[in-house]
Amino acid sequence: MTSFYAAAPEGQAGPMSAEDLLAAVAEGRYPRNVPVWWPDAPDWVPLDTHPELSLRLEQAAPAPPPGTAEMPVPAAMPAPAPAREGVSDDELDRGFAALVKESWKHHNLVQDTTRVDDVLLGALITAGLDNGHVLIDLTSDGTNHFLRFEDPADRSRLTMAITHLTRSVTQARTIGQRASLVVGYGEPIKSFGKVLSAMRQEAKSGYLKRAEPGIVSFDADSASQYLYAQVDLYLDLDKYIDAELTPDYHALDRDVAATMHALRKFLHGRISD
Amino acid sequence: MGILNIAGNFKHKAEIRESKDEILVGEIVRTMARQGFVADEFAADDEIQRVRFRSRTDDVLSYVHVALDRKTGGGRISGAIIGSKATLSIAGEVKNLLSDPDDVLKMWKADFKNIAKLGLRGNVKVNHELNSVIGKTTDLVTIEDFILKGDEGTGALTAHLADRIGRVREEVRQFKKPVS
Numbered sequence: 164m165t166s167f168y169a170a171a172p173e174g175q176a177g178p179m180s181a182e183d184l185l186a187a188v189a190e191g192r193y194p195r196n197v198p199v200w201w202p203d204a205p206d207w208v209p210l211d212t213h214p215e216l217s218l219r220l221e222q223a224a225p226a227p228p229p230g231t232a233e234m235p236v237p238a239a240m241p242a243p244a245p246a247r248e249g250v251s252d253d254e255l256d257r258g259f260a261a262l263v264k265e266s267w268k269h270h271n272l273v274q275d276t277t278r279v280d281d282v283l284l285g286a287l288i289t290a291g292l293d294n295g296h297v298l299i300d301l302t303s304d305g306t307n308h309f310l311r312f313e314d315p316a317d318r319s320r321l322t323m324a325i326t327h328l329t330r331s332v333t334q335a336r337t338i339g340q341r342a343s344l345v346v347g348y349g350e351p352i353k354s355f356g357k358v359l360s361a362m363r364q365e366a367k368s369g370y371l372k373r374a375e376p377g378i379v380s381f382d383a384d385s386a387s388q389y390l391y392a393q394v395d396l397y398l399d400l401d402k403y404i405d406a407e408l409t410p411d412y413h414a415l416d417r418d419v420a421a422t423m424h425a426l427r428k429f430l431h432g433r434i435s436d
Numbered sequence: 437m438g439i440l441n442i443a444g445n446f447k448h449k450a451e452i453r454e455s456k457d458e459i460l461v462g463e464i465v466r467t468m469a470r471q472g473f474v475a476d477e478f479a480a481d482d483e484i485q486r487v488r489f490r491s492r493t494d495d496v497l498s499y500v501h502v503a504l505d506r507k508t509g510g511g512r513i514s515g516a517i518i519g520s521k522a523t524l525s526i527a528g529e530v531k532n533l534l535s536d537p538d539d540v541l542k543m544w545k546a547d548f549k550n551i552a553k554l555g556l557r558g559n560v561k562v563n564h565e566l567n568s569v570i571g572k573t574t575d576l577v578t579i580e581d582f583i584l585k586g587d588e589g590t591g592a593l594t595a596h597l598a599d600r601i602g603r604v605r606e607e608v609r610q611f612k613k614p615v616s
Contacts, residue, residue, distance in 0.1 A: 263534055278476045285475025285487070288465045297584070298462030299455035301485060303478040313455075315584075407492065408474060 170198040170207060184210070185219055195220060275408055276335045279400050280327035280342055284308045286403065286410035287323060290419060293412070296321060306330070320389060321423060322347035328397075340400035346419070347382065347393035348426035352434070379429045392430040394422065456520045456579045457506045460593075461485045463583055464502055467594050473500055496609045498531035500601055501570075520579040526597065527572035528604035532613045534567070560607040569611040571604035 167184050168177030171193050179187075187193045188210065198207040199216075211217050281303075288298055291312045299320075300311035308325040324345040329335045375395060382391045403415050465475050465487060473489035480486070489500045503525040560571045575596075582593040 260534075267533055281477050282474060284478055285465050285469065288462050288475070289469045292462055292466045297455075297459045298465075299458050301458045301461055301478070301480045303480045305477075305479065308478065408476060408490070410474065412469075 165201050168200045169193055169210075170200075181216060181219070185216065188220060273332055275406075276332050276340075277327075277330050279335075279340050279404055279408065280306070280308065280325060282404050282408050282410055283342065283398070283400055283415075284310070284325060286412055286415050287325075287419070289410075290412050290416040291321065294416065294420070318351055319427075320347075320349040320391075321419075322349065322391065322393070340404070342398045342400055344396045344398050345393055346396065346422050346426065347391040348423050348430060349384065349389040349391035350430060350434075351388055352383075352390045353388070379426065381430070381433060390430065390434070392426040392433070394426060396422070456583060457485065457504055457522055459583045460522070460579050461487065461504055463590065463593055464504075464597070467590065467597055468500070468502075471594075471598070494605070496530060496605045496612050497528040497601070499529040501525075501527040501529065501572075503527075521576055522579055523574055524577045524596075525572060525574040526600040526604065527570050528601060528608055530569040530608045530612045532567045532569075532611070534613070560604050562607060564611075569608050571607040573600050573604060575600070 165181065166178030167181060168175060169179070169184060169187070171187075176187075184193075184199065188195055188197070193210075195211045196209040199210045199213065200207045211220060284303065287310060288301075291298065291310070295316065296312035296314050298310065299313045300309065300322075302309040306327055308323075310323045310325075312321045313319070314321075322345075326343045328341040328343060329338065376397060377394065379392055379394045382393055383389070384391065403411050405411070461480070468475065468489045472493050473491050475487050476490050477488035478486070484503060484505045486501065486503045489502070491497060491500070503523075505523045505525070506520075560573050562569065562571050564570065577596075582589045582596070585592075
């Protein structure tokens with residue numbers, strides 16, 4: 164049974180059954196148009212507009228009892244204010260519409276600024292799939308995004324960690340849209356000894372803590388037994404995504420392919436040592 | 437991003453079998469891109485994957501929201517017995533530049549007509565949030581019908597998405613206000 168709440172003149176009341184609510188109206192404790200709410204209702208609504216209860220209200224009490232305090236209803240809508248002298252109604256309406264449109268433009272600018280990294284993510288997925296990969300991991304909290312692809316033909320994997328760096332309009336307009344991107348290229352390694360051997364140099368040095376562009380390092384995913392070569396990059400997103408948020412899939416594809424090619428060479432070089 | 441941290445951000449799925457929902461999301465993103473919808477919002481974790489797409493050319497819909505909720509069949513045994521099922525929800529959103537209280541009342545009445553609808557298997561349930569009206573439909577799908585099947589899977593996915601987006605578009609078309 165649905166429970167109702169009423170915003171009665173003396174304060175909010177409820178929960179109560181539909182019968183109790185209708186009885187309260189019949190007894191004159193609540194006006195017929197008392198605002199009511201029930202779970203799942205989008206908002207408070209006047210009781211006498213509720214499709215079911217309004218009918219029961221009519222049947223139970225066709226006319227309001229004398230003396231019932233109804234919600235005040237204006238006798239008539241006030242006449243519209245006259246247009247400004249020398250300016251027609253149409254011109255005022257057009258002026259208001261232009262203000263609303265202009266406001267949407269500013270609103271969309273802010274929205275687009277914060278969403279450009281998501282557009283990049285979608286474009287990377289599209290470009291990856293067009294290259295024969297399948298997406299096997301996707302994690303995103305809105306700012307930090309992680310992708311992993313696999314090529315079903317040779318089981319090589321491509322990972323990407325993307326972080327949007329310019330989330331405000333001021334930042335984006337000052338230096339352009341930027342994101343950090345860590346790209347990894349991995350292959351399955353059967354011998355974990357080989358993985359340890361490949362990573363020995365990193366483990367011995369302080370090299371691991373520096374994440375600057377162009378530093379290629381190696382990382383092992385022991386759960387899936389993959390060895391990755393990875394590199395930190397910074398992307399100029401304006402190069403790949405235009406002001407209308409339309410991605411340039413070809414440019415993205417070309418740069419991802421170049422990075423993957425380089426990392427594959429590094430990985431093969433390290434494994435063969 | 438510190439070096440050696442990147443692998444820790446993934447779920448370490450050892451086989452493609454464990455990633456079917458992600459594979460499907462990837463295919464959806466690419467299929468939608470081919471239809472002129474650009475992905476512009478992602479929220480993805482172990483439980484559910486949501487992607488919002490925008491269109492600048494659709495005459496009714498401003499956004500399409502796709503949510504994939506993996507239900508069953510992720511493991512080797514359950515996958516073998518019952519297959520990989522997921523609920524795939526598709527919602528089309530009309531965004532009006534201007535709304536007023538009369539709109540809200542009109543839309544609330546529409547919502548009430550829809551209150552008993554579940555929006556399943558192609559039926560569309562309409563809801564609203566001030567200047568947005570959203571028509572949504574949900575299907576229980578078999579993921580293998582759409583992935584790792586080459587053109588056949590891509591064709592089936594394209595047809596499914598086109599059909600469901602078409603249905604929600606027609607259901608919410610009445611709420612689209614002309615741009616003055």
